[in-house]
Amino acid sequence: xxxxxxxxxxxxxxxxxxxxxxxxxxxxxxxxxxxxxxxxxxxxxxxxxxxxxxxxxxxxxxxxxxxxxxxxxxxxxxxxxxxxxxxxxxxxxxxxxxxxxxxxxxxxxxxxx
Numbered sequence: 001x002x003x004x005x006x007x008x009x010x011x012x013x014x015x016x017x018x019x020x021x022x023x024x025x026x027x028x029x030x031x032x033x034x035x036x037x038x039x040x041x042x043x044x045x046x047x048x049x050x051x052x053x054x055x056x057x058x059x060x061x062x063x064x065x066x067x068x069x070x071x072x073x074x075x076x077x078x079x080x081x082x083x084x085x086x087x088x089x090x091x092x093x094x095x096x097x098x099x100x101x102x103x104x105x106x107x108x109x110x111x112x113x
Contacts, residue, residue, distance in 0.1 A: 002020065004017050004020070016041070026043045027044065029043075030042065030043060030044060031045075052078075053074075053078065056077045056078060056081075057070075057074060060074055060077070
């Protein structure tokens with residue numbers, strides 16, 4: 001594990017070490033997430049959910065949507081992807097640590113009923 005102690009300025013600012021910045025691919029923005037008693041700082045993924053775009057579109061077209069209605073529903077669904085994936089990853093992390101109600105891989109990543 002790479003670890004470095006960071007100083008916090010009087011304005012509550014930190015500097016990301018160059019090695020971490022380059023390795024993780026930071027740009028002009030960072031996402032800050034509080035998880036339990038930890039603060040996670042990571043690069044902003046601008047195309048979050050993009051890998052599911054084709055599947056989302058196929059499902060919406062199969063529902064008979066087109067035009068503005070298709071575009072509106074697509075945007076609505078795409079925004080839901082990242083929180084859903086983060087929730088699954090959090091559940092998986094809890095399961096790996098023996099926390100939570102999950103016991104198997106299928107419990108965490110299984111198909112919806």
